[in-house]
Amino acid sequence: MAGRPVEGFGGVLLRPGEPGYDEARVVFNAMIDKRPAVIAQCESAADVAAAVRYGVQQRLEIAVRGAGHGVAGTGVSEGGLVIDLRKMRSVQLDPDARIVRVGGGATWSDLDGAAWPYSMATTGGRVSSTGVAGLTLGGGSGWLERKYGLACDSLISVELITADGELVIADETKNTELFWALHGGGGNFGVATALTFRLHPLPGMTLARLFWPADAGTAVIRAYRDLFEQGAPDELGGSVFFAAAPRKDFVPQALQGKSAVGVTATFVGSEAELRSAMAPVLALAPDGMMLAELPYAELQSALDDPSGLRNYWSAEHLSSWPDEAVEAFSARAVEMPAPMTSQQLACPWGGAVARHAGKWPLPHRTAPWVVQSYGVWSDPADDATGIAWAKNVCADLRPYSTGAVYLNFIGDEGHDRVVAGFGKENYDRLARVKAEFDPGNVFHLNQNILPA
Template sequence: MNAMSFTALEGGKTTVDAAALETLSTQIRGTVLREGDAGYDGARSIWNDMIDRRPGLIACCVGASDVVAAVNFARENGLLVSVRGGGHNIAGSAICEGGLVIDLSMMKSVRVDVAARRAWVGPGATLVDVDRETQAFGLALPTGINSTTGIAGLTLGGGFGWITRKYGLTIDNLVSADVVTAHGKLLRASETENADLFWALRGGGGNFGVVTGFEFKLHQFGPQVLSGLVVHPFADAGKVLREYRAALETAPDELTCWVVMRQAPPLPFLPAEWHGKEVLVLAMCYCGDIEAGEKATQKLRAIGTPIADVVGPNPFTGWQQAFDPLLAPGARNYWKSHDFTELSDSAIEITTTAISRLPGPECEIFFGHVGGVAGRVPADATAFPQRSSHFVMNVHARWREPAMDKACIEWARDIYEASKPLTAGTAYVNFKT
């Protein structure tokens, strides 16, 4: 291996000699890839197709010792570094230009202790890996809503989804983490060991080291949940959102209901004449007894005159993957996000008006429904700052052709700026671009 030029941590370029490169290759049990190697292009490709960066090297790690070797190599040579877990981060932080990527995607193990209700999860695992293994034993971890998301990035940013209101954020269920620091030291972080680091890892993002393993507490849950979609004509959106807001005032922690506004995809339960037309969707999940869920969802399902109501018992693992076809890799994506303590009439007006000028058929706005148990954790207990928020708005611009970049990005930014005065003043770190 010849000497190579890299992007330096402090900017500019730096050269690493052949001997140092050879030492790294011998220290790592996984694979070290450079441009031109088989597998390089696949390893630098991530969920957001807008990200097209070319690292100098990609260290494909298979264990913590590989991570230590990669971190030491980067520090000793002053290299720009990024860390790839599931590769799902919207801003593309997994891949750096010209530097060293520490790729954890092969570290996908999930081990469950049923009696202790604990799971030990590798940083390369995705939500589907966690869901399948935990649900096999009637257990669950509160995570996100797109099963291809990596557990590492989701956790470090907070993590919320269908069962967060009942069981807390993903970070609220983190018991410990193994972390390689910038000095190449492998530490355990928990409430009793390196507690300051543990505090920062829970919501502070991937800024404090490379996590090589997570220990989570699990909850007895599933395998069936009451879940599904109620689809409304977009002409009724304002009325539906105001009644939705009122219905949630008495919602139990077990009930979560998100709002999605977009053009209708060709879903099999929708009449063909609605395909491609603007709709408002109430996506709900009740994590408890099915009969109790039927009662708890009555107010939401009684709103307006829906086009379709497909709420019913479903396997939790299936519901966790319900939105995957709309969020598959291969598209260009740009997000802007705000937290809201309330869904005001002004917020409703701004977002519904924006749907009337969608720049493309895959663009959407959603409101994630949070609060519940997650909102009752003290604000200073973790580095996650948004405990008082009840809704997370994400303006999701999604398209295929680079020629649409300007129109889609401006659409998202315009909504973000217009709604900013109505917000809690915070934004979910995992949704930031």
């Protein structure tokens, strides 16, 4: 197919050996090293439709790439066709209506940067380079979730190219079953070329980063757990974690680079309000502390993770987090690989996350806690060790798990985990939607739902 044109396609085609090809095939997770036959860099929905039709006609395995941040690396295919949306990053914002429409290749940095001057936002990821479409279609966990729900809760409509190359619009009045499915069902139903969101007022944000030596872990985690279980305000979000303390001025030099227990706290409001909400944890006198009021768009990029490293992620949603589970979580931290980049953390849910439970195909929303393991390292020789550690963190907490899982937090863990991400009843309903819009499972490089 070398040099073959694609009918109706107005973007750029990259093939092996051509300038830009090797750069374009790289995704966030360095464990993924695939060489597609062609990368179609789309500039419009018409380009996407043409590329989909071509891929189906030529029987090429189709991968859809937004930001390429997904840990499973499904944004690239070996010997197949990559539909690359990174040139489709437009942002159209109506501040009076509090609505924003973004292209399918937009990142949260694009959306946040446009909305923040109007003191508005919608729940995005915790990393500014994450793609809007991939995160939202999988549900969309982020700093604002306890206040405003998951990203998908603010979704108004999606423009989608289906497996037959047709453009459809899904919203509350059109293709309503598809619209329901796009609130967590991921990229199973087509290529999202544009998404429209409802924006929320966001007058101010405060970020806190707190660090103690690792041996304080159990005490810090219990205090943090109790804070939320006793009714923390919805404005308060964040996580408690084990990682290496950063080499920053606010961290004592003796703790920098050493194993530490930390808390990241975000608050929709002022520093004084955060201090009041976090008082029981601040009373433990962190060795390193940074508190600052800052624009939401800046907060969103403050903890961006580096690309070019090897990643393995997993997660468990907990029905409870008793002392014995806290101790198991703390004990596993001593085995953390490459501690300057790896971390294990727990995020509080509840608030608006739980209040929207039952509306969309996301049964994990009722869990009060999410435990995540992020194994990150650079040397391929450490793959087995890093993967085993990430799996063990979650295995330790599985006795306390709800059994459900947010699929954006994990890599490829098999079909049973996909079903667990939706629950059997929701999965069967999603499979019927899949059969209507993608009966041939053209879009299967994802957390795959098999057509009914």
